[in-house]
Amino acid sequence: MYLDRDQMLVVLNALPDPVFVLTETGLYAGLYGHADPKYYHDAKDLLGASVRDVMPAEVAESIMEHIQEALHRNGLLKVEYPLSSQQVKGLENSAGPGGTLWFEGHVQPFPGLVDGERAVIWVARNITRRKQLEDELLEASQTDPLTHVANRRRLMEVLEFHFGAYRRYRHPMALIMFDLDHFKQLNDRFGHLTGDRVLRCLCDLCRQDLRENDLLARFGGEEFMIVLPSTTAERAAQTAERIRTHISTGVAAELDEELNVTISLGVSELLETDTSLEQVIQRVDDAVYQAKDEGRDRVVVNAAG
Structure with a gap:
């Protein structure tokens, strides 16, 4: 037929x-x-x-x-x-x-x-x-499920990209790391659910002080990193100070006046002597520890190679 x-x-x-x-x-x-x-x-x-x-x-x-x-x-x-x-x-x-x-x-x-x-x-x-x-699947694979900021995997991808751009074209990039002060005591006093709310609120406040092309990522636990393309350590330190001030007052105002939430921040930038990402990450991590040793709730810049 x-x-x-x-x-x-x-x-x-x-x-x-x-x-x-x-x-x-x-x-x-x-x-x-x-x-x-x-x-x-x-x-x-x-x-x-x-x-x-x-x-x-x-x-x-x-x-x-x-x-x-x-x-x-x-x-x-x-x-x-x-x-x-x-x-x-x-x-x-x-x-x-x-x-x-x-x-x-x-x-x-x-x-x-x-x-x-x-x-x-x-x-x-x-x-x-x-x-x-x-x-949606790609977004889920690159996002921290609690805070909805970038996860560590996405952070490392972005850092690798900017490190390559710096090595080829000397495009500057600064890095901020911050850690919540006395987060264990906060969890012990108010409970882990409140601790989770603090982390989410902190990220919301932090994003208000960042540019569209900056990346906020959860590095682990209560540690976070911010990637700032086309930025020097000096400019990044100004951003870090704005974030520190905003969080020291903003979390309590948003969630509970009894919450005393502060952060310690470290700042560094890519240097000509850097041969790997680990070097700049180590510098910014050392700066956070210095900020804690000096009394917390402050910004420390570590721009030395």
Whole structure:
């Protein structure tokens, strides 16, 4: 049994994902599949239009490159790409999901010519939910579950990146380490649940004094580190002092007036003599111990090689 043309169109239009026929010059020559408005916008108005006319230049050029690559390899090409209806002329006000969506495109040559041109079949599958799950898993693998700041693994990745940039281009980077003073006594007096609340509050207050590209990470227990790109030890010491002052008053104001929470901070920076990250980490750790020896609730800078 063979299906006639009308029956084949019924089958094609019942497909769950949209199927585009795109010519070598970027014309939308065909559109099939079921445009479920929960996952896709109705793109029938694109038929006869050019990719370059309806897409932003950089998006259009990327699509054209994928078309050429599929034709050149004469086989299936898989690509992942983000796109929103606001980027496509004619779809701005159409029904469909909002925001930027992620698609997996299956692109392969069309057997024969379409209007005298070589063409490809482009199946677009919405993978936005999968991308969201991947991002959530990545975030979870890099985040401390209690304080929701970066964990030690993420910290070391960022430090390695900045250490490499310093070794190649001498881009400065400063490091702050701080430790809660008398945290064991706080836990013993108020309980571990209060101790956890203090750690979370401390991180919230600390982030208020940091720039967007600074990284706050939990180094272990009640120890935290802050990575400050493009910053010298002198500038980092000013940031550390703001954080010290903020926390010494802010935690009690946020949680309980009876809480007396202070921190001891150490500051250092990358030096030309550093051959490993361990050296700058050791310097900043030594500075924290010095701050504690000198009475706690203070900032100590250790910029010596």
